Amino acid sequence: MKKWFLAVCLLVPFMGTTAQTTGTEIPATDAAIRYVGRTQVGNDHSVSFDWVGSYLETVLTGRELSLRLTEKGESYYNVFVDDVQQGVVKTCGTDTVIRFVNMRKTGSYRIRLQKRSEGEFGRTTVLGFIPGKGGKLKAVNEIPTRHIEFIGDSYTCGFGTEGLDRDEPFKLETENCNLAYGVLTARYFGADYTLIAHSGRGAVRNYGDPKRVSEISMADKIAYLFDGPDGKDSLRWNGSEGYKPSLVVINLGTNDFSVEPHPYRSEFIKGYTKLLKGIRSLYGAEVPILCIYQGMSHSPVYDWYVEAVEKMNDTHIHYIQLKDDILNSTTDRGSVWHPNQNGQRKMAMSVIPYIATLMDWPLEMKVVK
Numbered sequence: 001m002k003k004w005f006l007a008v009c010l011l012v013p014f015m016g017t018t019a020q021t022t023g024t025e026i027p028a029t030d031a032a033i034r035y036v037g038r039t040q041v042g043n044d045h046s047v048s049f050d051w052v053g054s055y056l057e058t059v060l061t062g063r064e065l066s067l068r069l070t071e072k073g074e075s076y077y078n079v080f081v082d083d084v085q086q087g088v089v090k091t092c093g094t095d096t097v098i099r100f101v102n103m104r105k106t107g108s109y110r111i112r113l114q115k116r117s118e119g120e121f122g123r124t125t126v127l128g129f130i131p132g133k134g135g136k137l138k139a140v141n142e143i144p145t146r147h148i149e150f151i152g153d154s155y156t157c158g159f160g161t162e163g164l165d166r167d168e169p170f171k172l173e174t175e176n177c178n179l180a181y182g183v184l185t186a187r188y189f190g191a192d193y194t195l196i197a198h199s200g201r202g203a204v205r206n207y208g209d210p211k212r213v214s215e216i217s218m219a220d221k222i223a224y225l226f227d228g229p230d231g232k233d234s235l236r237w238n239g240s241e242g243y244k245p246s247l248v249v250i251n252l253g254t255n256d257f258s259v260e261p262h263p264y265r266s267e268f269i270k271g272y273t274k275l276l277k278g279i280r281s282l283y284g285a286e287v288p289i290l291c292i293y294q295g296m297s298h299s300p301v302y303d304w305y306v307e308a309v310e311k312m313n314d315t316h317i318h319y320i321q322l323k324d325d326i327l328n329s330t331t332d333r334g335s336v337w338h339p340n341q342n343g344q345r346k347m348a349m350s351v352i353p354y355i356a357t358l359m360d361w362p363l364e365m366k367v368v369k
Contacts, residue, residue, distance in 0.1 A: 023135055025068065028126040032137035033058045037194050038225050038237050047126045050075075050119030050226045052157050053177045053195030056126070060109045062135025065101035067113070070094050073122035078178050080112040088116070090173070091124060110140060116176045118157055118199060119227025146191035146361070149245040150182035151222055151279075153255055154199035155294070158183075160335025161344055168335045181339075181347035182249070188352055188368050189361055194243065196222055202256035204263045204271030212263045218252055219275035223282070239282030247359055248279055249351070251292040251322075257301060265304055272308035276317060288358060291319040292351065320354050322347065345369070 026032065027045040037054030039047050074092040078085055079100050089100050101111055115124065131137060150156050158180035160170055168174075177183055177195055186193035198221060200207040206214040216230040225235040252275070256263060263271065279289060293305045302321055309319050327333070327343045334340030339347060348368050356363040 023066075023131040023133055025128040025130050026137055028128055030129070030137065032139050033129065034140055034143070036192050036243070038196075038242065040225060040235070042125070044127075046070075048123060048226075049115070050123035050228065051195060052115060052118045052175075052197055052227070053183065053193065055112055055114040057110070057112045057140045058129070059138045059140055060101060060111050060131060060135060061107075061138065062131050063103045063106045064099060064132030064135060065111060065137075066097055066099045066130040066132075068095065068097045068127040068130065070125045070127060071096070071122055072125075074117075074172070075115055075122035075124055076117040076173060076175070078114040078116050078176070080110075080114065082110050083112070085178075088173075089113075092122070095127070097130070106134075114178060116158070116178055117172055118175065118197075120198065121172055123226060123228075144190055144192045145246075146189055146359075147193065147243055147245045147247075148182070148186045148189070148191050148355075149194045149196060149248045150186075150251070151218060151248065151275075152182065152195070152197040152251040153201050153218070154197075154338055155254070155344075155347070156180060156182050156195055156197035156251055157199050158344070159199050160338040161341050163335030163338070163340060166330065166333035166335075166337045170335050174335055179341040179344055181344045181351060182251075184345060184348035184368055185249075185351055185355065188348065188364075188366070189355070191246070192243070194245070198227055200255055201252070202254075203250075203252040203275050204268050205256045205261075207255040207258055210261070212261045213267050213271065217271065219271055219278060222275065222278050237282070244283055245287060247355065248283065248287060248289045249292065249355075250275070250279075250289065251294055253301070253305070254294050265301075268301070268304050269308045269311065272305065273311055276308070276312050276314075280314075285314075286316060289314075289317045290354065290358060291317065293319065293321045295321050295323040295325075318354075318358060320351075322350055326350060 028047040029045040034057045039049045071091045077089040079087045158177035159175050161176045161179040162174040201218045223236055225237045293302050309317050326346050332343030345368055
């Protein structure tokens with residue numbers, strides 16, 4: 001099966017965008033469809049989400065499967081059939097029907113649709129699924145018992161992972177969280193994952209903010225149901241509903257100290273402990289937290305992280321230092337000097353041994369991919 005690109009908005013001239021369907025529509029909330037991530041269920045049985053990395057799974061018995069959705073903005077999705085990526089779908093528009101699975105023969109296929117782009121660009125509302133004539137959906141049988149939540153910035157989002165050069169500008173179509181260290185790490189351990197991540201955000205200060213402490217940083221956004229919009233009207237995520245992670249990994253700080261003005265030591269420690277307390281309020285006191293210091297040569301503040309963690313006096317919070325010099329300045333860089341797929345693999349391979357020890361999960365002899 002060849003890989004394809006489906007442009008639902010008719011902005012890219014590849015395949016058609018709409019589907020003529022003959023099957024009966026299945027509601028988005030049907031038990032045959034499994035969603036992983038933060039979702040909102042509507043009174044019309046729709047399901048909405050926008051965080052990068054959100055995904056849904058089902059098993060198709062048949063040959064074709066169409067999806068009816070409404071998109072606010074635009075989003076990019078990876079399409080997987082039996083764990084093999086088959087293509088990329090770009091969605092936008094209101095009440096759009098797309099055929100995103102079209103197999104050569106009738107069979108049983110495990111389907112996964114993964115949001116590869118960030119929530120600030122698009123929010124998806126799934127309205128229903130339409131199998132081809134005679135097709136049926138059933139629930140996925142094998143569900144992972146492990147779940148890792150990654151809280152981060154552009155590195156976690158997969159910003160520019162498919163960029164071909166470090167001087168290439170950012171393009172939404174080259175952002176692919178599936179190639180980022182978080183998803184690579186979760187896949188290595190056979191774990192579900194959620195990415196609560198937003199490019200340019202910091203633990204305390206966001207990139208380019210003229211203030212030392214931003215009004216809305218990731219310390220605030222971790223409590224949001226949706227990635228956007230920011231503000232007091234943003235819906236809150238109820239950590240007691242839906243998933244509960246086995247482990248939370250935080251990789252923040254690059255944006256806090258990338259350009260002036262940097263937060264003061266006391267401001268950063270206060271904001272980082274706020275972040276840690278927020279995670280505790282969502283998931284309880286027993287969930288392990290791993291804090292990554294993405295070592296930046298221009299801003300040696302590792303001891304600030306250490307002080308913030310130790311101030312929590314919590315034996316389930318841990319920290320490691322991940323040196324940025326593990327990345328080659330040319331071959332490991334994608335768009336805007338961000339890690340490309342190879343650079344992200346190096347990051348995952350650096351983090352995996354720590355997680356294996358922390359969680360007592362086997363370190364297996366297999367490729368990180």
